Amino acid sequence: MGVDPGKGFGMVADEAVAPAAGLDEQELDSVVDEDDVVDDEDVVDDEDVVDDEDEEDEEADLSSLEEEGEVAADYIEGLLDIADLDGDIDMDVEGDRAVVSVVGATLDELVGDDGEVLEALQELTRLAVHRKTGLRARLMLDVGGFRARRRSELAELGRSVAAEVERTGEPKKLRAMSPFERKIIHDAVALAGLRSESEGEEPNRRVVVFPVG
Numbered sequence: 001m002g003v004d005p006g007k008g009f010g011m012v013a014d015e016a017v018a019p020a021a022g023l024d025e026q027e028l029d030s031v032v033d034e035d036d037v038v039d040d041e042d043v044v045d046d047e048d049v050v051d052d053e054d055e056e057d058e059e060a061d062l063s064s065l066e067e068e069g070e071v072a073a074d075y076i077e078g079l080l081d082i083a084d085l086d087g088d089i090d091m092d093v094e095g096d097r098a099v100v101s102v103v104g105a106t107l108d109e110l111v112g113d114d115g116e117v118l119e120a121l122q123e124l125t126r127l128a129v130h131r132k133t134g135l136r137a138r139l140m141l142d143v144g145g146f147r148a149r150r151r152s153e154l155a156e157l158g159r160s161v162a163a164e165v166e167r168t169g170e171p172k173k174l175r176a177m178s179p180f181e182r183k184i185i186h187d188a189v190a191l192a193g194l195r196s197e198s199e200g201e202e203p204n205r206r207v208v209v210f211p212v213g
Helices: 009-017 047-083 113-133 146-168 179-191
Strands: 088-094 097-103 140-143 172-176 195-199 206-210
Touching (some): 047 097, 113 146, 146 172, 146 179, 146 206, 179 206
Antiparallel strands (some): 195 206
8 A cells, every 4th residue: 555645744744653642732733623614415306316316425425435544544554654663454434434443563652641642643644634635534543442442441431420420310520531532421321311411622621421300
């Protein structure tokens, strides 16, 4: 798989791995916000035409996600080469986002404490995809199965906190978490039949779980 970093990619790669654990938050400021771009769709009355367009849209969306994954994989492969790290890259599409995973190696330096470096690398990869394609990127990056393990741990935490709140009748505020982590907590709490909200500003935004009623 050849590396085609394009404009600015070399600079971003150098910042991401020199060293990976020392990434500065300013590098993430230029990433396009996911809410900045809204696509309007024309309404068509003819049911047959709508069905055809839906199928075409699905094919186009899948094609775009696959392209997004390929660009991201090339970018990550370039970073691994620069950092002289080994790892295989898997690409997949889950729902409405591309998923790129680095597997087959222990790459703790690319994960960092509580996944902080991984989050930074994910944002840099999204920026690289945006520069290459001109489209916003919502891809998810995983390294060494960290997100899969973290998902399981957070789901268990969400269930545990929901049970505590249901028992005590008192709201429970959790520590600050990333958007990825908060969504898992929200989903687990909702499955338990309770309500949760996020409050605060990034990077100190956190989940609060409320009792029923």
